[in-house]
Amino acid sequence: MGKSLYEKVWEAHQVGTLADGRTQLFIGTHLIHEVTSPQAFGMLRDLGLTVKYPQRTFATIDHIVPTINQDAPADPLAAEMMQALRQNADDFGVTYFDLASGKQGIVHVVGPEQGITQPGTTIACGDSHTATHGAFGAIAFGIGTTQVRDVLATQTMAMEPLKVRRIEVNGELRPGVYAKDVTLHIIRKLGAKGGIGFAYEYAGEVFDRMTMEERMTVCNMAIEGGARCGYVNPDEKTCEYLKGRPYVDMSNWEATVARWLSFASDADAHYDDVVVIDAAEIEPTVTWGISPDHGIAVSESIPDPSSATTADEKATIEEALAYMKLPAGTPIKGVKIDVAFIGSCTNGRLSDFREAAKFLKGRKVAEGVQAIAVPGSQIVAIQCEQEGIDKVFEEAGFEWRGAGCSMCLAMNPDKLVGDQICASSSNRNFKGRQGSPTGRTILMSPVMVAAAAVNGAVADAREVFEIATAAA
Ligand SMILES: CC(C)[C@H](C(=O)O)[C@@H](O)C(=O)O
Ligand code: SF4
Known part of the structure; x- marks a missing residue:
C-alpha cells in the first residue's frame, strides 16, 4: 500500500x-x-x-x-x-x-x-x-x-x-x-x-x-x-x-x-x-450568513428557515438571518453593500488584483460605496504597481493601501462602522469579524467584490461582463 x-x-x-x-x-x-x-x-x-x-x-x-x-x-x-x-x-x-x-x-x-x-x-x-x-x-x-x-x-x-x-x-x-x-x-x-x-x-x-x-x-x-x-x-x-x-x-x-x-x-x-466533486456544478459562490459554510450560488436565494430539514438547521438559519438583517427567500443578488474589500491571505495576491483590475478597467465604484484594495505584501504591491494595476483600481474609485491584514479582521484602523455590509475577498464572515460588533460580511471572489463595488450590490460578475460586452 x-x-x-x-x-x-x-x-x-x-x-x-x-x-x-x-x-x-x-x-x-x-x-x-x-x-x-x-x-x-x-x-x-x-x-x-x-x-x-x-x-x-x-x-x-x-x-x-x-x-x-x-x-x-x-x-x-x-x-x-x-x-x-x-x-x-x-x-x-x-x-x-x-x-x-x-x-x-x-x-x-x-x-x-x-x-x-x-x-x-x-x-x-x-x-x-x-x-x-x-x-x-x-x-x-x-x-x-x-x-x-x-x-x-x-x-x-x-x-x-x-x-x-x-x-x-x-x-x-x-x-x-x-x-x-x-x-x-x-x-x-x-x-x-x-x-x-x-x-x-x-x-x-x-x-x-x-x-x-x-x-x-x-x-x-x-x-x-x-x-x-x-x-x-x-x-x-x-x-x-x-x-x-x-x-x-x-x-x-x-x-x-x-x-x-x-x-x-x-x-x-x-x-x-x-469526496469527488464535479467542477461544472460550481457557480460563483457568496455567503449569506455568519459562517463560511453559509454559501450559496450567486443565482440562488437566501435560505428560508422553513426549508430547514432539522430543528438545528432552522435555528442556525434564523440566527444568521437575524444578524445579517437579510430577508429569507429573496435573491442574494441585489443585496446592497456599503464597503468592498479586496485583500487578505486568501485573495490578496497579484493574480487576484489582476483579475479584479480586468473587471474594473473603465468602470466606477458605485456612489456611497467605500472600496479598498490591500495588497497581501509589499512585493505584491510593487508587482501590481509595475503593471499599473494600482492606477486601474484608483481610477475606478478604490483606495490603494499598504500591505497588511486590514479589514479582514480589523485589528487595525480599517473597520466597518455600525451594521455596514462588506463584500469581502477574505475568509471569515463571523459576527463582528470586520471591526464593528454589528458589521456584516459577504464573502466572495475578488472579481465578485469588484462587481459588487461597481453595482453597489451583490452582482453576478459574469452578467455584468456580458452586459458590457453586449453594449460595446
Ligand atoms: C490573530 C490571529 C491569531 C487570527 C488567526 O488565528 O487566524 C487571525 O489571523 C484570523 O484570521 O482570525
Ligand atoms: S487576519 Fe485575515 S489576512 Fe490576516 S492572517 Fe488572519 S485571515 Fe489572513
Whole structure:
C-alpha cells in the first residue's frame, strides 16, 4: 500500500511518541507574527530559554499594522506591539521582514513569496490560516500561543495524527468561477465542521490545472471547513514557482526537485475518506450568513428557515438571518453593500488584483460605496504597481493601501462602522469579524467584490461582463 503526502511528511518529521500517545513532531519552519508571538517570547524569557533554531524562524508584521502611514500607528498599543516584535526578533536572532525590508506582508503571503514554504516540510504558525502553505505540499498547522512557545524553544510540538480526506474536483470550471468559489463550494458541501480530525488533500483535474496562487486560496480556507490542514501534491508547477526564490537552495536544483516531488501521494495511497466533486456544478459562490459554510450560488436565494430539514438547521438559519438583517427567500443578488474589500491571505495576491483590475478597467465604484484594495505584501504591491494595476483600481474609485491584514479582521484602523455590509475577498464572515460588533460580511471572489463595488450590490460578475460586452 502506498502512502499519502500527509503520511510521508508526518513520518519524516516524527521525533518520537510522548507518554500520552501523541507524536512529537519536528517543525521545519516556524512563521511568527505580532499577535500570537509576544506572550510566547515572554514565556521563553521567564524560563530562561532561547529559540532552538532561529534560522528556521521567520517573523513579519501584518495584523495590527495600519494600511495608511504604516510605520506610525495612531494606536499606542499597536506601536508597542510593533516594537515588541522588533525587540524579540533582535533579542532571539530571528529573521524579521519589517516594514523597512520591502518584504513585509501577511505571513501566509510572505512565506511562499520568499521561498520559505517548501514541499515535504512541516510548517507551524500561530495563526489559523497556516494551511495556506499546504498549496506547496507542506503540512502546515495553525497553532496557539503555548505551542508557539513550544516550537520556539524546541522546534517540535505535540500532535495527534490526523485522518486524510481526498477531495477531488474533476472536469472544467465554468467561466467566471474562481478558486475562491471552489473553496466556498467545498465548505458549503462538507460543512464548517466537516473536516474536524482530517487533513484535506485537494486533488483532481481542477487542482492540477490551478496556479500556485489559486491553490493557496483553496488551502487557506481548509480550516474554515474544519480541517487541521490542507494540501495539494507538489508538481512541476510548484517547483517552477519556487525556483530562484530567496530561501530556495539552488545549488543542486535537480536533486531538490526530485526530493520535493517524492513527497507527493502515491497512486495507491490509502485515504480515510474520498469526496469527488464535479467542477461544472460550481457557480460563483457568496455567503449569506455568519459562517463560511453559509454559501450559496450567486443565482440562488437566501435560505428560508422553513426549508430547514432539522430543528438545528432552522435555528442556525434564523440566527444568521437575524444578524445579517437579510430577508429569507429573496435573491442574494441585489443585496446592497456599503464597503468592498479586496485583500487578505486568501485573495490578496497579484493574480487576484489582476483579475479584479480586468473587471474594473473603465468602470466606477458605485456612489456611497467605500472600496479598498490591500495588497497581501509589499512585493505584491510593487508587482501590481509595475503593471499599473494600482492606477486601474484608483481610477475606478478604490483606495490603494499598504500591505497588511486590514479589514479582514480589523485589528487595525480599517473597520466597518455600525451594521455596514462588506463584500469581502477574505475568509471569515463571523459576527463582528470586520471591526464593528454589528458589521456584516459577504464573502466572495475578488472579481465578485469588484462587481459588487461597481453595482453597489451583490452582482453576478459574469452578467455584468456580458452586459458590457453586449453594449460595446
Ligand atoms: C490573530 C490571529 C491569531 C487570527 C488567526 O488565528 O487566524 C487571525 O489571523 C484570523 O484570521 O482570525
Ligand atoms: S489576512 Fe485575515 S485571515 Fe489572513 S492572517 Fe490576516 S487576519 Fe488572519
